[in-house]
Amino acid sequence: MPRLDARHVFVGISALDGLLAAGAAAHTLAAAPVVGAVVATQAALTASCLCPRCPWLGSVITRVTTTRSEVALTFDDGPDETLTPRVLALLAAHDAKASFFCIGTRARAAPTLIRAVARAGHSIENHSWHHSLRFALFGSRRMAREIDDTQHLLADLSGRPPSCFRAPAGFRNPWLAPLLAERSLRYAAWSRRGFDTVDPSPARVARRLAPGLVPGAVLLLHDGHNARDPMGRPVLETVLPRLLKELQGRGLRAVDLPTLLADPDAPHPSSHEAAARPATPTPRVFR
Numbered sequence: 505m506p507r508l509d510a511r512h513v514f515v516g517i518s519a520l521d522g523l524l525a526a527g528a529a530a531h532t533l534a535a536a537p538v539v540g541a542v543v544a545t546q547a548a549l550t551a552s553c554l555c556p557r558c559p560w561l562g563s564v565i566t567r568v569t570t571t572r573s574e575v576a577l578t579f580d581d582g583p584d585e586t587l588t589p590r591v592l593a594l595l596a597a598h599d600a601k602a603s604f605f606c607i608g609t610r611a612r613a614a615p616t617l618i619r620a621v622a623r624a625g626h627s628i629e630n631h632s633w634h635h636s637l638r639f640a641l642f643g644s645r646r647m648a649r650e651i652d653d654t655q656h657l658l659a660d661l662s663g664r665p666p667s668c669f670r671a672p673a674g675f676r677n678p679w680l681a682p683l684l685a686e687r688s689l690r691y692a693a694w695s696r697r698g699f700d701t702v703d704p705s706p707a708r709v710a711r712r713l714a715p716g717l718v719p720g721a722v723l724l725l726h727d728g729h730n731a732r733d734p735m736g737r738p739v740l741e742t743v744l745p746r747l748l749k750e751l752q753g754r755g756l757r758a759v760d761l762p763t764l765l766a767d768p769d770a771p772h773p774s775s776h777e778a779a780a781r782p783a784t785p786t787p788r789v790f791r
Protein backbone atom coordinates (compact mmCIF):
# COMPACT_ATOMS: atom_id res chain seq x y z
CA MET A 505 0.00 0.00 0.00
CA PRO A 506 1.55 3.36 -0.98
CA ARG A 507 2.53 5.67 1.86
CA LEU A 508 0.37 8.68 2.54
CA ASP A 509 1.98 11.89 1.43
CA ALA A 510 1.67 15.05 3.54
CA ARG A 511 0.78 17.03 0.43
CA HIS A 512 -2.12 14.68 -0.23
CA VAL A 513 -3.41 15.39 3.25
CA PHE A 514 -3.22 19.14 2.78
CA VAL A 515 -4.85 18.85 -0.66
CA GLY A 516 -7.49 16.57 0.81
CA ILE A 517 -8.27 18.98 3.60
CA SER A 518 -8.46 21.85 1.13
CA ALA A 519 -10.79 19.84 -1.11
CA LEU A 520 -12.92 18.99 1.88
CA ASP A 521 -13.00 22.66 2.77
CA GLY A 522 -14.21 23.41 -0.76
CA LEU A 523 -16.96 20.80 -0.63
CA LEU A 524 -18.09 22.00 2.73
CA ALA A 525 -18.07 25.58 1.54
CA ALA A 526 -20.35 24.57 -1.36
CA GLY A 527 -22.59 22.69 1.01
CA ALA A 528 -22.64 25.65 3.30
CA ALA A 529 -23.98 27.83 0.50
CA ALA A 530 -27.04 25.58 0.27
CA HIS A 531 -27.37 24.61 3.90
CA THR A 532 -25.65 27.40 5.72
CA LEU A 533 -27.09 26.78 9.13
CA ALA A 534 -26.66 22.98 9.08
CA ALA A 535 -23.09 22.99 7.74
CA ALA A 536 -21.74 25.87 9.78
CA PRO A 537 -20.55 23.77 12.77
CA VAL A 538 -18.83 21.26 10.44
CA VAL A 539 -17.11 24.02 8.48
CA GLY A 540 -15.94 25.49 11.74
CA ALA A 541 -14.51 22.14 12.85
CA VAL A 542 -12.63 21.60 9.57
CA VAL A 543 -11.23 25.12 9.58
CA ALA A 544 -10.15 24.64 13.19
CA THR A 545 -8.50 21.30 12.30
CA GLN A 546 -6.65 22.86 9.38
CA ALA A 547 -5.51 25.78 11.51
CA ALA A 548 -4.30 23.42 14.26
CA LEU A 549 -2.38 21.27 11.75
CA THR A 550 -0.71 24.31 10.18
CA ALA A 551 0.15 25.74 13.60
CA SER A 552 1.66 22.39 14.64
CA CYS A 553 3.88 22.26 11.55
CA LEU A 554 5.14 25.77 12.23
CA CYS A 555 5.59 25.38 15.98
CA PRO A 556 9.05 23.87 16.61
CA ARG A 557 8.47 23.11 20.29
CA CYS A 558 4.85 21.95 20.28
CA PRO A 559 4.18 18.27 21.17
CA TRP A 560 1.14 17.92 18.89
CA LEU A 561 3.13 16.22 16.11
CA GLY A 562 4.92 13.76 18.39
CA SER A 563 7.25 13.77 21.35
CA VAL A 564 9.69 16.71 21.42
CA ILE A 565 12.68 17.27 23.68
CA THR A 566 12.61 20.87 24.86
CA ARG A 567 14.15 20.38 28.29
CA VAL A 568 15.13 17.43 30.43
CA THR A 569 14.23 16.64 34.02
CA THR A 570 17.50 15.90 35.76
CA THR A 571 19.01 15.82 39.22
CA ARG A 572 22.42 16.72 37.78
CA SER A 573 23.62 20.30 37.36
CA GLU A 574 23.82 20.05 33.57
CA VAL A 575 22.58 21.89 30.51
CA ALA A 576 22.95 20.73 26.91
CA LEU A 577 24.66 22.91 24.34
CA THR A 578 23.58 22.30 20.76
CA PHE A 579 25.04 23.78 17.56
CA ASP A 580 23.15 23.61 14.28
CA ASP A 581 23.85 23.83 10.56
CA GLY A 582 27.55 22.86 10.51
CA PRO A 583 30.14 21.83 9.98
CA ASP A 584 31.78 25.05 8.86
CA GLU A 585 35.48 25.33 8.04
CA THR A 586 35.88 28.56 10.05
CA LEU A 587 33.35 28.46 12.87
CA THR A 588 33.36 24.79 13.86
CA PRO A 589 37.10 24.64 14.75
CA ARG A 590 36.70 27.86 16.74
CA VAL A 591 33.74 26.39 18.66
CA LEU A 592 35.73 23.20 19.34
CA ALA A 593 38.63 25.23 20.74
CA LEU A 594 36.35 27.27 23.02
CA LEU A 595 34.57 24.15 24.29
CA ALA A 596 37.91 22.46 25.00
CA ALA A 597 39.18 25.54 26.85
CA HIS A 598 36.17 25.36 29.18
CA ASP A 599 36.03 21.57 29.47
CA ALA A 600 32.56 21.64 27.93
CA LYS A 601 30.78 19.20 25.66
CA ALA A 602 28.05 19.80 23.08
CA SER A 603 25.90 18.22 20.38
CA PHE A 604 26.41 19.23 16.77
CA PHE A 605 23.31 18.89 14.58
CA CYS A 606 24.98 18.55 11.19
CA ILE A 607 23.66 18.97 7.66
CA GLY A 608 24.45 16.00 5.40
CA THR A 609 25.71 17.98 2.42
CA ARG A 610 28.00 20.05 4.63
CA ALA A 611 29.32 16.96 6.40
CA ARG A 612 30.09 15.35 3.03
CA ALA A 613 32.06 18.48 2.05
CA ALA A 614 34.03 18.56 5.31
CA PRO A 615 34.50 14.99 6.59
CA THR A 616 37.64 15.83 8.57
CA LEU A 617 35.63 18.29 10.67
CA ILE A 618 33.07 15.62 11.55
CA ARG A 619 35.88 13.31 12.62
CA ALA A 620 37.43 16.14 14.68
CA VAL A 621 34.12 16.83 16.45
CA ALA A 622 33.70 13.12 17.25
CA ARG A 623 37.32 12.76 18.41
CA ALA A 624 36.80 15.65 20.84
CA GLY A 625 34.02 13.65 22.51
CA HIS A 626 31.03 15.67 21.32
CA SER A 627 27.91 14.07 19.94
CA ILE A 628 26.99 14.39 16.28
CA GLU A 629 23.30 14.53 15.48
CA ASN A 630 21.12 14.55 12.38
CA HIS A 631 19.87 17.85 10.91
CA SER A 632 18.71 16.48 7.49
CA TRP A 633 20.62 16.17 4.23
CA HIS A 634 19.76 19.42 2.42
CA HIS A 635 18.38 21.57 5.26
CA SER A 636 15.51 22.55 3.01
CA LEU A 637 13.15 25.08 4.54
CA ARG A 638 10.40 23.20 2.65
CA PHE A 639 11.15 20.06 4.70
CA ALA A 640 7.69 20.17 6.33
CA LEU A 641 6.11 19.96 2.87
CA PHE A 642 8.00 16.79 1.93
CA GLY A 643 6.23 13.46 1.66
CA SER A 644 7.32 10.56 3.85
CA ARG A 645 9.63 8.95 1.23
CA ARG A 646 11.57 12.13 0.57
CA MET A 647 11.70 12.90 4.28
CA ALA A 648 13.03 9.39 4.97
CA ARG A 649 15.79 9.88 2.37
CA GLU A 650 16.81 13.16 4.03
CA ILE A 651 17.09 11.40 7.38
CA ASP A 652 18.68 8.16 6.20
CA ASP A 653 21.34 9.62 3.90
CA THR A 654 22.51 11.92 6.69
CA GLN A 655 22.33 9.15 9.27
CA HIS A 656 24.50 6.80 7.20
CA LEU A 657 27.11 9.43 6.36
CA LEU A 658 27.45 10.71 9.93
CA ALA A 659 27.66 7.16 11.29
CA ASP A 660 30.38 6.31 8.75
CA LEU A 661 32.41 9.43 9.53
CA SER A 662 32.04 9.50 13.30
CA GLY A 663 31.77 5.78 14.08
CA ARG A 664 28.45 6.26 15.87
CA PRO A 665 24.98 6.85 14.42
CA PRO A 666 23.19 9.97 15.65
CA SER A 667 20.49 9.39 18.24
CA CYS A 668 18.61 12.67 17.78
CA PHE A 669 17.09 14.53 14.85
CA ARG A 670 16.17 18.20 14.49
CA ALA A 671 14.20 19.44 11.47
CA PRO A 672 15.39 22.47 9.47
CA ALA A 673 14.08 25.56 11.29
CA GLY A 674 12.17 23.12 13.49
CA PHE A 675 9.30 22.77 10.97
CA ARG A 676 7.71 19.28 10.94
CA ASN A 677 4.67 17.50 9.56
CA PRO A 678 2.62 14.52 10.79
CA TRP A 679 4.80 11.95 8.99
CA LEU A 680 8.04 12.79 10.76
CA ALA A 681 7.35 11.21 14.17
CA PRO A 682 6.62 7.70 12.78
CA LEU A 683 9.75 7.87 10.60
CA LEU A 684 11.89 8.78 13.61
CA ALA A 685 10.30 6.06 15.74
CA GLU A 686 11.13 3.42 13.08
CA ARG A 687 14.77 4.53 13.30
CA SER A 688 14.96 4.88 17.10
CA LEU A 689 15.70 8.58 16.69
CA ARG A 690 14.44 11.16 19.18
CA TYR A 691 13.19 14.55 18.09
CA ALA A 692 15.11 17.42 19.69
CA ALA A 693 13.98 21.03 19.89
CA TRP A 694 15.35 23.44 22.51
CA SER A 695 14.55 25.40 25.67
CA ARG A 696 16.18 28.60 24.53
CA ARG A 697 17.63 29.86 21.28
CA GLY A 698 20.06 32.72 20.78
CA PHE A 699 18.94 33.84 17.30
CA ASP A 700 22.66 34.13 16.62
CA THR A 701 22.15 33.74 12.88
CA VAL A 702 20.21 37.00 12.62
CA ASP A 703 21.05 39.22 15.59
CA PRO A 704 24.36 41.13 15.30
CA SER A 705 24.37 42.03 19.01
CA PRO A 706 26.31 39.53 21.17
CA ALA A 707 24.80 41.13 24.29
CA ARG A 708 21.24 40.46 23.12
CA VAL A 709 22.06 36.91 22.03
CA ALA A 710 23.64 36.19 25.42
CA ARG A 711 20.63 37.67 27.25
CA ARG A 712 18.33 35.21 25.47
CA LEU A 713 20.39 32.27 26.69
CA ALA A 714 21.93 32.84 30.10
CA PRO A 715 19.61 34.61 32.59
CA GLY A 716 17.81 32.25 34.95
CA LEU A 717 19.19 29.08 33.40
CA VAL A 718 18.30 25.92 35.29
CA PRO A 719 19.55 22.32 34.99
CA GLY A 720 18.04 20.37 32.10
CA ALA A 721 17.88 23.28 29.65
CA VAL A 722 18.73 22.72 25.98
CA LEU A 723 20.40 25.73 24.34
CA LEU A 724 20.46 26.34 20.59
CA LEU A 725 23.27 28.16 18.78
CA HIS A 726 24.74 27.79 15.29
CA ASP A 727 28.22 26.87 14.10
CA GLY A 728 27.08 26.64 10.47
CA HIS A 729 26.57 30.36 9.96
CA ASN A 730 26.36 33.38 12.20
CA ALA A 731 25.39 37.03 12.25
CA ARG A 732 28.36 39.43 12.31
CA ASP A 733 28.85 42.01 15.05
CA PRO A 734 29.70 45.64 14.19
CA MET A 735 33.41 44.61 14.05
CA GLY A 736 32.59 41.96 11.45
CA ARG A 737 33.15 39.00 13.77
CA PRO A 738 30.66 36.12 14.17
CA VAL A 739 28.58 36.86 17.29
CA LEU A 740 29.25 33.32 18.53
CA GLU A 741 32.91 34.19 19.13
CA THR A 742 31.83 36.70 21.79
CA VAL A 743 28.73 34.91 23.07
CA LEU A 744 30.12 31.41 23.58
CA PRO A 745 33.04 32.22 25.93
CA ARG A 746 30.73 34.50 27.92
CA LEU A 747 28.07 31.78 28.14
CA LEU A 748 30.55 29.05 29.12
CA LYS A 749 32.01 31.26 31.84
CA GLU A 750 28.51 32.05 33.13
CA LEU A 751 27.64 28.35 33.25
CA GLN A 752 30.81 27.57 35.19
CA GLY A 753 30.09 30.41 37.61
CA ARG A 754 26.69 28.91 38.38
CA GLY A 755 28.04 25.39 38.77
CA LEU A 756 26.29 24.20 35.60
CA ARG A 757 28.14 21.72 33.42
CA ALA A 758 27.77 21.95 29.63
CA VAL A 759 27.13 18.50 28.14
CA ASP A 760 25.95 16.95 24.90
CA LEU A 761 22.27 16.11 24.54
CA PRO A 762 22.58 12.28 24.87
CA THR A 763 24.44 12.80 28.15
CA LEU A 764 21.68 15.09 29.43
CA LEU A 765 19.10 12.51 28.36
CA ALA A 766 20.91 9.63 30.05
CA ASP A 767 19.51 7.98 33.15
CA PRO A 768 20.15 10.43 36.01
CA ASP A 769 21.19 7.56 38.27
CA ALA A 770 23.77 6.26 35.84
CA PRO A 771 27.42 7.10 36.57
CA HIS A 772 28.55 10.21 34.76
CA PRO A 773 30.78 9.45 31.77
CA SER A 774 34.16 11.15 31.85
CA SER A 775 35.34 12.97 28.74
CA HIS A 776 37.50 10.00 27.82
CA GLU A 777 34.69 7.51 28.21
CA ALA A 778 32.36 9.74 26.20
CA ALA A 779 34.88 9.95 23.37
CA ALA A 780 35.39 6.19 23.42
CA ARG A 781 31.71 5.29 23.71
CA PRO A 782 31.16 2.10 21.68
CA ALA A 783 29.34 2.37 18.39
CA THR A 784 25.79 1.02 18.33
CA PRO A 785 24.30 -0.63 15.24
CA THR A 786 22.90 1.68 12.60
CA PRO A 787 19.11 1.80 13.03
CA ARG A 788 17.15 -0.32 10.61
CA VAL A 789 16.25 1.68 7.52
CA PHE A 790 12.80 1.68 5.93
CA ARG A 791 12.50 3.20 2.49
Ligand SMILES: [Zn+2]
Nearest residue numbers: 580581672673
Ligand atom coordinates in the same frame (compact mmCIF):
# COMPACT_ATOMS: atom_id res chain seq x y z
ZN1 LIG B 1 19.19 24.49 10.91
